[in-house]
Structures are given as C-alpha cells and as structure tokens.
Amino acid sequence: MDISERKQKILAMVVEQYITTGEPVGSKSITVLLGNAVSSATVRAEMAELSEMGFLEQPHTSAGRVPSQKGYRYYVDRLMGKYELSSAEQHTLHNRLRTHAGEPEKVLEKAGGILAELTGCAAVSSTPLDEHTSIKRVELVPMGAKTALVVFLTSSGVLKSRVCRCDSEITIEMVELFYNIAAAEFIEKHPSDIHTAGVQTIAASLGDKALAMTPLLVTLSELCAAAAQSELLLEGQSNLLNHKELENSAAELMEFLKQAEPLSRLLSSKRDDLSILIGKENFFKELENSSMILARYHIGGQNAGSLGIIGPTRIDYARLIPSIRYLSYLVGNLLSEALDEES
Amino acid sequence: MDISERKQKILAMVVEQYITTGEPVGSKSITVLLGNAVSSATVRAEMAELSEMGFLEQPHTSAGRVPSQKGYRYYVDRLMGKYELSSAEQHTLHNRLRTHAGEPEKVLEKAGGILAELTGCAAVSSTPLDEHTSIKRVELVPMGAKTALVVFLTSSGVLKSRVCRCDSEITIEMVELFYNIAAAEFIEKHPSDIHTAGVQTIAASLGDKALAMTPLLVTLSELCAAAAQSELLLEGQSNLLNHKELENSAAELMEFLKQAEPLSRLLSSKRDDLSILIGKENFFKELENSSMILARYHIGGQNAGSLGIIGPTRIDYARLIPSIRYLSYLVGNLLSEALDEES
DNA sequence: GGTTGGCACTCGATACATTAGAGTGCCAAC
DNA sequence: GTTGGCACTCTAATGTATCGAGTGCCAACC
Numbered sequence: 001m002d003i004s005e006r007k008q009k010i011l012a013m014v015v016e017q018y019i020t021t022g023e024p025v026g027s028k029s030i031t032v033l034l035g036n037a038v039s040s041a042t043v044r045a046e047m048a049e050l051s052e053m054g055f056l057e058q059p060h061t062s063a064g065r066v067p068s069q070k071g072y073r074y075y076v077d078r079l080m081g082k083y084e085l086s087s088a089e090q091h092t093l094h095n096r097l098r099t100h101a102g103e104p105e106k107v108l109e110k111a112g113g114i115l116a117e118l119t120g121c122a123a124v125s126s127t128p129l130d131e132h133t134s135i136k137r138v139e140l141v142p143m144g145a146k147t148a149l150v151v152f153l154t155s156s157g158v159l160k161s162r163v164c165r166c167d168s169e170i171t172i173e174m175v176e177l178f179y180n181i182a183a184a185e186f187i188e189k190h191p192s193d194i195h196t197a198g199v200q201t202i203a204a205s206l207g208d209k210a211l212a213m214t215p216l217l218v219t220l221s222e223l224c225a226a227a228a229q230s231e232l233l234l235e236g237q238s239n240l241l242n243h244k245e246l247e248n249s250a251a252e253l254m255e256f257l258k259q260a261e262p263l264s265r266l267l268s269s270k271r272d273d274l275s276i277l278i279g280k281e282n283f284f285k286e287l288e289n290s291s292m293i294l295a296r297y298h299i300g301g302q303n304a305g306s307l308g309i310i311g312p313t314r315i316d317y318a319r320l321i322p323s324i325r326y327l328s329y330l331v332g333n334l335l336s337e338a339l340d341e342e343s
Numbered sequence: 344m345d346i347s348e349r350k351q352k353i354l355a356m357v358v359e360q361y362i363t364t365g366e367p368v369g370s371k372s373i374t375v376l377l378g379n380a381v382s383s384a385t386v387r388a389e390m391a392e393l394s395e396m397g398f399l400e401q402p403h404t405s406a407g408r409v410p411s412q413k414g415y416r417y418y419v420d421r422l423m424g425k426y427e428l429s430s431a432e433q434h435t436l437h438n439r440l441r442t443h444a445g446e447p448e449k450v451l452e453k454a455g456g457i458l459a460e461l462t463g464c465a466a467v468s469s470t471p472l473d474e475h476t477s478i479k480r481v482e483l484v485p486m487g488a489k490t491a492l493v494v495f496l497t498s499s500g501v502l503k504s505r506v507c508r509c510d511s512e513i514t515i516e517m518v519e520l521f522y523n524i525a526a527a528e529f530i531e532k533h534p535s536d537i538h539t540a541g542v543q544t545i546a547a548s549l550g551d552k553a554l555a556m557t558p559l560l561v562t563l564s565e566l567c568a569a570a571a572q573s574e575l576l577l578e579g580q581s582n583l584l585n586h587k588e589l590e591n592s593a594a595e596l597m598e599f600l601k602q603a604e605p606l607s608r609l610l611s612s613k614r615d616d617l618s619i620l621i622g623k624e625n626f627f628k629e630l631e632n633s634s635m636i637l638a639r640y641h642i643g644g645q646n647a648g649s650l651g652i653i654g655p656t657r658i659d660y661a662r663l664i665p666s667i668r669y670l671s672y673l674v675g676n677l678l679s680e681a682l683d684e685e686s
Numbered sequence: 687g688g689t690t691g692g693c694a695c696t697c698g699a700t701a702c703a704t705t706a707g708a709g710t711g712c713c714a715a716c
Numbered sequence: 717g718t719t720g721g722c723a724c725t726c727t728a729a730t731g732t733a734t735c736g737a738g739t740g741c742c743a744a745c746c
Contacts, residue, residue: 026738039690044739062696062738102506102562141480141496147681149496153484159494161502163445163681219445237580238597254581338490338506369709382719387710405709405726 003053003074009034010046011055012079015067019316022244024064069279072291072313076276080318085326093323094330101334104128104157108233111307111331116236119320120243121311122257126267128156128297128304128335129230135189138182138220145169150216152223154191156299157338160227164219168212177209178216186220192228194221230268230305232260243312249289256286257310267294267306274325279313291315295328299336307331346396346417352377353389354398355422358410362659365587367407412622415634415656419619423661428669436666437673444677447471447500451576454650454674459579462663463586464654465600469610471499471640471647471678472573478532481525481563488512493559495566497534499642500681503570507562511555520552521559529563535571537564573611573648575603586655592632599629600653610637610649617668622656634658638671642679650674 003011013033017025027043034043047065050056055071058064067075085093096114100106105127112123132155139151143163148170151161185202186194199221203210234257240250257263262284277292287310294308307328309320346354356376360368370386377386390408393399398414401407410418428436439457443449448470455466475498482494486506491513494504528545529537542564546553577600583593600606605627620635630653637651650671652663 024738028738040738041690041692041741042688045689048740058739060697061740062698062736064738102508103504104506136486137484139482139494143479143500143681149500149502151482151494151502153492157486157492157506159492159502159504161446163447163500165445165681238594238601241584241594241597251581251584254584258581338486338508367709371709383709384712384719384721385717388718391711401710403726404711405707405724407709 003050003055007046007050008079010043011050011067011071012075014047014050014056014065015071015075015079018066019314022314024059024066026064029064069281069313072278072317073281076278076317083318083322085322089323090326093327097327097330097334102338104335104338105233107331107334108305108307109235111327112233112235115307115309115324115327116239118323119309119311119315120239121309121315121320122237122240123235123307123309124257124263124267124294125233125235125307125331126230126264126305127158127233128299129158129228130156130299130302130304131190132302133158133190133227135186135191135224135227138179138186140175140178140216142170142175148175148216150219150223152220152227154227156304157335158227160223162219162223164215166212166215174209174212174216177206177213181213181217182220186224190228191224194224194228196221230264232264232267234258240311243314245312245314246289249286252286253290253310256284266292267308272296274321275308276317276321289313291317293317293321293324295324297328297332297335299332304332304335346393346398350389350393351422353386354393354410354414355418357390357393357399357408358414358418358422361409362657365657367402367409369407372407412624412656415621415660416624419621419660426661426665428665432666433669436670440670440673440677445681447678447681448576450674450677451648451650452578454670455576455578458650458652458667458670459582461666462652462654462658463582464652464658464663465580465583466578466650466652467600467606467610467637468576468578468650468674469573469607469648470501470576471642472501472571473499473642473645473647474533475645476501476533476570478529478534478567478570481522481529483518483521483559485513485518491518491559493562493566495563495570497570499647500678501570503566505562505566507558509555509558517552517555517559520549520556524556524560525563529567533571534567537567537571539564573607575607575610577601583654586657588655588657589632592629595629596633596653599627609635610651615639617664618651619660619664632656634660636660636664636667638667640671640675640678642675647675647678 010030013030014025017029027040027047030043031040047056054068055074056065057068059066097110100110108125108127112125115123134155136155137153141149141151143149146166146169148164149161150164153159181202199217203214203217206213237254237257240246240253246253266283273296275294280288282290282292290310291313292308292310294306296303296306298304308324353373356373357368360372370383370390373386374383390399397411398417399408400411402409440453443453451468451470455468458466477498479498480496484492484494486492489509489512491507492504493507496502524545542560546557546560549556580597580600583589583596589596609626616639618637623631625635633653634656635651635653637649639646639649641647651667
C-alpha cells in the first residue's frame with residue numbers, strides 16, 4: 001500500500017486537523033495548511049482518491065473528509081510524529097506517582113487517575129501477575145473462636161485476605177497444621193497451580209482432622225484462585241461522556257467496562273509492549289467505535305500487567321502515546337523497587 | 344401543614360403517576376384515577392391550591408403538574424405506602440449476597456451491585472468503621488533485604504498493607520523491636536488515636552535505633568491514618584445515564600461521586616438508620632437534582648457504615664426503600680457473622 | 687499529464703411559520 | 717362546593733425556505 005508523498009501529507013493533515021477540531025476537514029483548509037502551494041481542486045482530487053483507497057470517509061456527500069479506521073491505522077503506523085516527553089513533564093509524572101509508592105494497587109490507581117486526567121479518556125490498568133509469581137506467605141489470624149482471617153501474599157506484592165468461618169472451634173493444633181500444610185503445599189507455588197482437586201486430596205490425607213480443616217483449606221484455595229487472575233482497575237470513566245462521538249454509546253461502553261472479564265482477556269492477550277487498537281481492531285463490538293492504547297509494565301524484567309486508555313477513535317495518538325508509555329515505565333519501576341528487585 | 348384528605352390523595356396520585364411515567368400529570372388523568380367521582384375542574388382547583396402551597400410545580404403554564412421537592416418530602420413522610428419485601432425476595436437477596444461472605448469489601452461491593460441493578464441508580468457503600476474499632480494485629484513480612492510489607496488488621500475485619508522500603512537492611516532485632524512497639528503502642532487502640540506526633544515521640548525514644556526504625560513506624564502510622572477513615576465503594580454509576588432528568592448533570596454528578604471526600608462526609612454525617620435526602624436537602628449543589636436513600640448497617644449492634652443509592656429525585660421511593668433497608672440488614676448480618684460477634 | 691478556476695449540485699443546519707393538542711385558569715350556573 | 721364551558725397558553729411536531737460549506741466534474745491551461 002504505497003501512497004504518494006503528497007497524499008501522505010494530506011492524510012496526516014486531515015487526521016491531525018480532525019483530531020483537534022472534531023469537524024470534517026474540507027479541501028480548503030488543507031490547501032491553506034499546504035501554504036496555498038496547490039489549489040483546492042487539486043487537493044479535492046487527491047482526497048477523492050484517498051477516499052477511494054479507503055483512508056478517508058465522508059459523513060455525507062457534501063461534507064468534508066474524516067479519517068477512516070484504516071486512515072487512522074496508516075497515520076499511527078507511518079505518519080505520526082514521534083514525540084518524547086520533556087524531562088520536566090517526566091519529572092512531574094514521577095513526583096505525582098511517587099507519593100503512592102508502597103501499595104501496588106494504589107500506584108496503579110493513581111497512574112490510572114493521572115492517565116485519565118491527562119488524556120481525557122477512561123484509564124484501565126491490570127494488577128501485576130506473571131508466570132513467575134509465587135505464593136510468598138500465608139497467615140492465619142484468629143479473630144473469634146470459630147473464625148479466622150486467612151491472609152495471602154504473593155511475590156509480586158499482592159495481598160489478599162478472607163474471613164473463614166469454621167464449624168468448630170479453631171484449636172492451636174489446627175493452626176499449626178494449617179501452617180505446615182501451607183508451607184508444604186502452597187508456598188513458592190504459582191497460585192494457578194493450586195486446584196480444587198489438589199486441595200481435596202490434601203484434605204483427604206488428614207484423616208480425622210479433615211472435616212475441621214476443610215473450611216480453612218477451601219478458603220485458602222479460593223484466595224489462590226482469586227490471586228491467579230489479575231484484577232482490573234478503572235479510572236475516569238466519566239471522561240467518556242465528554243466525547244460527543246461517544247454520546248450514544250457511552251452508557252453501553254461503561255456497562256461493558258464494568259464487567260471486567262472480557263476486558264481483562266483483552267489486556268492480557270496483547271503481546272507487544274505497546275498496543276494500539278483502533279475501532280473494529282478491538283475484539284468486542286462494544287468497542288468498535290473506540291480506540292485503546294495499552295502499554296505493558298514490567299517488574300524485574302518480567303511482563304507483569306498493562307496500563308492504558310480507552311477513548312473514541314478520535315484521540316491525539318501522537319501526544320498520548322508517549323505519556324502512556326512513560327507512565328507504564330514508571331509504574332514498573334515503582335513496583336519493582338518495592339519488591340527489591342531493581343538490582 | 345395540614346392538607347385535606349382529598350388533597351393528600353391527589354398529591355399521592357400525582358407523585359406516583361409522575362414516578363411511573365415521567366410525564367407531568369394533568370387533571371384529567373387524576374380524575375380517572377379517582378374513578379370519575381369528581382370532575383376535572385374540581386381536581387384542577389385542588390391542584391392549583393397544592394401548587395400554591397408549594398407541593399406541586401408546573402414546568403410551564405400549560406403543562407401538567409410535577410411534584411416539587413416539598414411534595415416528594417410530604418409524600419415520603421406521610422403518604423407513601425409501607426411495603427415489605429416478600430420472603431421470596433428476601434431469600435433471593437440473601438442467597439445472592441451470601442456467596443461473597445468472608446470478604447467485607449466484596450460483600451459491600453456485591454451489595455452495591457445488587458442495589459444498583461435493583462434500583463437503576465448508582466449505589467454507594469462505606470466500609471465498616473466505628474468508634475469501637477481497634478487495631479487487632481500488626482505484621483511485618485520481609486520481602487527483600489531492605490523492604491518489608493507492613494500488614495494491619497482491624498477488629499472490624501479491614502485489612503490493609505503497605506510496602507515499606509528502608510534505607511538499611513532489616514535485621515531480626517528490628518523486626519522484634521517493631522513487634523514490641525506495635526504491641527505496646529498500637530494494638531487495641533483506635534486507628535485515629537495514632538498521631539504523627541505520637542509516632543515521632545516513639546521514634547525519639549529508640550535512641551540509636553530511631554533512624555532505622557522510622558520508615559517502618561511511619562508506614563504503620565500511615566496505615567492507621569488510612570484505616571481511620573472508611574472507604575467508599577461505588578457501583579452502577581452508568582445507571583445514572585439512563586435517567587433523562589439527569590442527562591445534563593450526569594457527567595458532573597459522576598465527577599462529584601468520584602472525589603470520595605465530600606460524599607464520605609455525607610455518609611457518615613447522617614444519624615438515622617434510614618435517611619432520605621431529596622434534592623436540595625443534600626448538602627452539595629452537585630446533588631441538588633438528586634435524591635439519596637441511605638441505610639446504616641450494624642456490626643455487633645454498633646453503627647458501622649452505610650449503604651444506599653443516588654439517583655434522580657424522581658425515583659420509586661416506596662418500592663426501593665424496603666430493598667435498601669433489607670440489604671443493609673443483610674450486610675450487617677454477614678459482616679457480624681464473619682467477626683463472630685453475632686451472639 | 688498534472689493543475690486550475692468555474693460551476694452546478696448535494697445536503698445538513700438554521701430559522702421561521704403553522705398547526706395540533708394537552709392542559710390550565712376562570713366563571714357563571716347548578 | 718361542584719361543574720361544564722370556554723378562552724388562553726405553551727410545547728412539540730411538522731413543513732418550508734434559505735444559507736453555505738463542500739463536493740464532483742469539466743474544460744482550459746501550462
């Protein structure tokens with residue numbers, strides 16, 4: 001798909017003009033942008049061809065041109081300027097994020113908040129999880145005679161807990177047994193290696209203690225299951241309402257974002273460090289009028305999670321991508337640091 | 344403020360009719376509802392008086408009547424039927440909520456989700472916190488040579504944690520010292536009793552260990568501060584978009600809900616077990632077109648937190664109040680149960 | 687052959703007028 | 717106190733005319 005240089009220039013101008021104004025772009029304004037080097041009729045001819053090639057679209061016959069998804073894609077891949085954040089901007093981001101170091105979820109939440117504010121889009125992020133994550137520590141905290149809090153910590157710093165209610169009183173022997181089992185069967189393993197079947201086998205091997213221990217072990221395995229999939233954080237959903245092109249689909253979109261499951265599949269499926277999904281390139285029809293920009297963050301060199309935005313297809317890709325990329329870099333840094341794995 | 348019985352009847356009819364249809368109510372339809380016992384002219388006269396008294400309003404001269412905020416208030420206080428949920432409905436709610444027992448936040452989240460679905464409004468809930476809450480347990484989990492996770496558990500089942508990064512290596516003595524300090528100065532106290540000044544005093548008394556211990560103690564006191572105020576959970580925000588009367592203010596409203604602080608003040612300020620705030624009765628101008636219905640839930644007989652909805656003033660108070668009330672009762676039960684305080 | 691000015695044409699947006707209908711307020715009569 | 721009747725008001729819906737931005741096409745030009 002090669003396009004003459006002038007067509008590329010015109011396409012880029014249409015995309016940029018449309019991104020800033022939101023109005024269909026006419027041949028006249030392009031002529032001006034080109035410094036009146038050519039007449040509007042020439043531009044019209046070029047634009048007609050770009051339309052025929054599928055890069056531009058017309059809302060209606062007598063309107064200006066608007067980039068098609070294919071047009072955006074070409075722009076993003078080949079025409080868009082590559083900006084970098086100034087070091088002042090980098091510093092600002094760094095400082096704003098730094099205040100929340102220490103709590104992985106808070107860091108991600110804050111990063112999402114910053115992203116939402118910066119981009120005017122909704123921001124998503126997924127909590128860290130990779131194949132090297134292991135169960136680091138398990139604790140049983142007695143709360144009442146028959147209840148205890150099961151606490152669960154992974155090597156990526158994710159902490160989960162759940163109250164467990166037993167049928168009988170929790171004895172010291174049970175607590176000891178619990179720690180022994182945890183150490184033997186859970187610690188150092190990957191959360192998704194713990195299966196319900198395995199837990200049943202363990203329980204069965206306990207003989208007369210099986211009945212009393214089952215609730216505790218079930219609770220623990222539930223926590224494993226919960227830790228085996230990353231959670232999604234959403235920020236700035238209300239920003240979606242400010243985009244007039246999403247006016248009608250905003251409610252549906254927000255509904256979609258709420259049910260985390262499809263979205264989390266989306267976040268974990270992308271392999272590149274930076275993914276740009278425009279319109280129908282997203283795998284869900286609810287997103288067909290939206291674009292996503294997602295960046296991975298790394299903890300100790302490993303892929304850990306993603307961070308990105310969801311907005312209309314009409315967003316300032318060139319300006320936003322560097323921010324997203326840099327924020328994901330910062331998040332990775334902060335989370336790695338917290339885990340002492342930076343060096 | 345006494346109103347003739349017929350006026351009361353008419354007011355109730357206008358409110359109910361308007362709630363179901365969303366259209367201003369004319370004298371004709373009231374006449375029909377009254378079984379044509381009187382003519383529309385009579386009803387018109389009554390409605391004119393109700394308008395004069397401030398219970399009804401007219402969107403414009405030749406439109407039907409709409410309840411004013413005062414009208415809603417009168418309806419809610421004196422006219423509204425008192426419904427109770429059927430035991431089948433109670434069972435359904437109970438079963439839906441029960442699956443999440445064990446994790447206080449999940450219970451509240453789920454309760455909010457149910458509420459949002461049931462009411463078509465946004466749901467809010469606040470995590471449990473009362474003056475009897477105390478710090479139950481503090482743990483220090485080493486994660487790297489210089490980093491450790493400080494874990495913090497309150498008597499109401501709230502668990503918090505934070506990674507602490509020290510300047511020097513964390514030694515066994517430091518860990519022991521930490522536990523001693525925690526036991527002496529933190530355990531059994533109310534989180535808000537811990538002040539920064541107090542922590543400084545403690546640190547100062549440690550002599551040459553002060554420098555090394557400070558980061559750990561600061562982290563701990565930060566966790567106390569975080570635990571000293573309840574968190575807000577929001578569900579079903581997108582429901583707000585479905586109400587045409589909020590069309591213009593939905594974005595602003597969602598923005599307002601996001602900044603938790605004013606809202607949490609609102610939630611904690613209400614004293615009654617059930618609060619109904621209509622329009623301007625809310626203390627924030629962002630809520631002046633909205634109504635809130637809030638119910639307290641109790642843990643072990645103590646006020647713990649609130650649960651409720653935010654929607655337009657035009658909501659079906661009579662139908663929704665029982666659901667909210669019952670859900671808050673269920674939440675209280677489930678959370679009490681988890682803490683072994685039910686009997 | 688690419689470029690240009692000119693021109694007819696399309697179509698949404700805007701403004702304005704008209705109409706229909708729902709609902710009111712008022713009043714004289716019951 | 718209640719009623720039917722009636723003039724009045726205001727919105728919403730519909731139709732009509734106009735404006736203008738932008739297009740496509742074409743003959744003429746370099």
